[in-house]
Amino acid sequence: MKPIHMALTLAGGLLLPQTATADDAGHLLAQSCAGCHGQEGAGVGAAPAIAGISAEDFIAMWAEFQADERPATIMNRIARGYTDEEIAALAAYFAAKD
Amino acid sequence: MTPITRRGFAALAGASALTLSAPALLRAQTAGRMVVIGGGFGGASAARFASIHYPEVAVTLVEPQPTFITCPYGNLILGGKRTLADITHSYDGLVARGIEVIHDRAAGIDPDGHSVQLANGTVLDYDKLILSPGISLRWGAIEGYDEAAAEIFPHAWMGGDGSQITLLRQQLEALPEGGVVGLAIPPNPFRCPPGPYERISMIAHHLKQANPTAKILAFDAKDAFSKQGLFEDGWAELYGDMIEWVPASLDGTIVRVDPGNKLFISEFGEEHRVDLGNVIPPQQAASIAQETGLTNESGWVPVAPLTFEATAAADIHVIGDANIGSPMPKSGYIANSTSKTAVAAALADVTGREAWADPVYFNTCYSHIGQDYGISVVGVFRPGEEGIAETPDSGGVSPRGPLAEKAPDRALEARYADAWYDSITKDMFS
Known part of the structure; x- marks a missing residue:
């Protein structure tokens, strides 16, 4: 028996395995944003806060970055690397933050 | 506990x-x-x-190490824009989160x-x-470059206890008027592809003010490098002819050093005397x-x-x-x-x-070329059947163009670089 199985058995019902939810995709994708935009989109220095932007606005801004229709230094280059599903997941994640 | x-x-x-x-x-x-x-x-x-x-x-x-000294922003110590304390980080935040930290x-x-x-x-x-x-560091890959040699020709390529970047800064301050700074830059792959070129830039930034007749000779084991066009634009715009980059095809590969005589020796046997040598050796x-x-x-x-x-x-x-x-x-x-x-x-x-x-691996590398002059490269990567691949039609480097036109963007990228540093170190240590 591997030790980990022992641990799970011993812990009994205290540590029910959790299943991935739709939120997980946004939460994991959003990890990359924390390299500049602070923890959970709070903003740091010159990098603006992105927490609390409505999902609709977030998706619209992202599309403008992709199309070079919004002033940008790097967000336009970043925006073109993500799929519509990923953008929607990010939008939902940051909309839910204060 | x-x-x-x-x-x-x-x-x-x-x-x-x-x-x-x-x-x-x-x-x-x-x-x-x-x-x-x-x-x-x-x-x-x-x-x-x-x-x-x-x-x-x-x-x-x-x-x-009891604290972490980042390699990123170490070059800014050479440029006089940061101190060692600015890039030193405590593990206390991780301990406070319940992580057992063993030094x-x-x-x-x-x-x-x-x-x-x-x-x-x-x-x-x-x-x-x-x-x-x-x-x-692959000691000996460049003949004569060992740990003792690194006390004369610092590598300053690992944070460690901060002594290497400190030594390089001290040597830069002590450079004779009109002296020659030599760099030896390794082949790919190595840590921080734009790092040597940001270092050249920050050394030039310091010398332009403190020792404007000094020269920088950058010997490279490659014929091309990260953000090359942007760096070369910036060097020409800010530093005139202070910097000479010597690619491998022009005998830029340094194969031997003689720290006692302050010599870099190239692949084809050319001896270059330097007043200050920064050797960034091959790595693994x-x-x-x-x-x-x-x-x-x-x-x-x-x-x-x-x-x-x-x-x-x-x-x-x-x-x-x-x-x-x-x-x-x-x-x-x-x-x-x-x-x-x-x-x-x-x-x-x-x-x-x-x-x-379906993970996405994300990169942005900012580099400082001078005061209010930042550039970047962005990459969005995904794992695939053939290994990791860059996402098509995304990422890339800052657009090139004359400084007169691009100055606001360069200034913004310098500020965003600072934000990156503060944000990512929070994501590591807070």
């Missing part, structure tokens, strides 16, 4: 199941133990991410026994090991990766593109500069970004949660 080792825990359980109802034990992090070796961009990020999102897992971080060197790994032996003899058992050990994965048998003939660690599990050993996930992640650069941002995928993958079968099926 005394950690319950995995081995100890199993023995305890076998001895008396009744003792397990003790409240203290029920509160313990009982889903498993993750050990992280290396407290830099990969390891600190991994430990912190796990402590936040997998609180049921016990996390131990092993790092020999010792990991002396060996037993992949079959799932344990790490520390230099002080302690054995740490693990269910999952995150190995983020960084690089080692840190020695613990070699000694554990995780590396291949390249000296770097092959890993699975989706999980970063080492090809050579189960339950050891190797992140950061030590792995083979091409076309991803060996950068702090990639170490940070991939650390989270690696942790999610490693802890999936420990916690019963799902790994990340």
Whole structure:
């Protein structure tokens, strides 16, 4: 028996395995944003806060970055690397933050 | 607190199941133990991410240095824009999160026994090991360049205790008027592809003010480099003819150094006398990766593109500069970004949660060329059947153009670079 199985058995019902939810995709994708935009989109220095932007606005801004229709230094280059599903997941994640 | 080792825990359980109802034990992090070796961009990020999102897992971080000195922004010390204190980070924030931080060197790994032996003899058992050990310098790859030589010709390519970058700064301040600064730059792959060129820029930034008749001779073992056009534009705009970059095809490869006589010797035998020599030698994965048998003939660690599990050993996930992640650069941002995928993958079968099926690996490398002059390269990467691939039609470098036109963008990117530094170090240490 591997030790980990022992641990799970011993812990009994205290540590029910959790299943991935739709939120997980946004939460994991959003990890990359924390390299500049602070923890959970709070903003740091010159990098603006992105927490609390409505999902609709977030998706619209992202599309403008992709199309070079919004002033940008790097967000336009970043925006073109993500799929519509990923953008929607990010939008939902940051909309839910204060 | 005394950690319950995995081995100890199993023995305890076998001895008396009744003792397990003790409240203290029920509160313990009982889903498993993750050990992280290396407290830099990969390891600190991994430990912190796990402590936040997998609180049921016990996390131990092993790092020999008492504080972490970043390689990024080290060049800004040379440029007079930062101090060593500015780029030194405490592990207290990670300790406060409940991570057990052990300041010792990991002396060996037993992949079959799932344990790490520390230099002080302690054995740490693990269910999952995150190995983020960084690089080692290939002493002797350039003839005459060993640890003693590095006290005369500093490499300043590993944060360590800060002594190397401090020495380089002191040498720069002591450079004779009109003196020659020589750099030896390694072939690919190496840590921080734009780093040597940012270093040239920051040295020039200092010299332009303090020693404007000095020269920089940058000898390169390559014919092309990261953000080359942008760097060369910036050098011409800001520093005139102070900088001469010598590519491999023009005999730029330095194969031997003679620190006593302050000489760089090229592939074709040309001797270059320098007043200050910065030798960035060829590199490979840190020695613990070699000694554990995780590396291949390249000296770097092959890993699975989706999980970063080492090809050579189960339950050891190797992140950061030590792995083979091409076309991803060996950068702090990639170490940070991939650390989270690696942790999610490693802890999936420990916690019963799902790994990340479609991860995105994200990189931005900013470089400072001068005052209010920043540039960047962006990369969005995904694992695929043929390894890791850059996402088509995305990423790339800052647009080129004359400074008169681009100055506002360069200034903004310099400010965003500072924000990046503050934000990513929060994501590692807060």
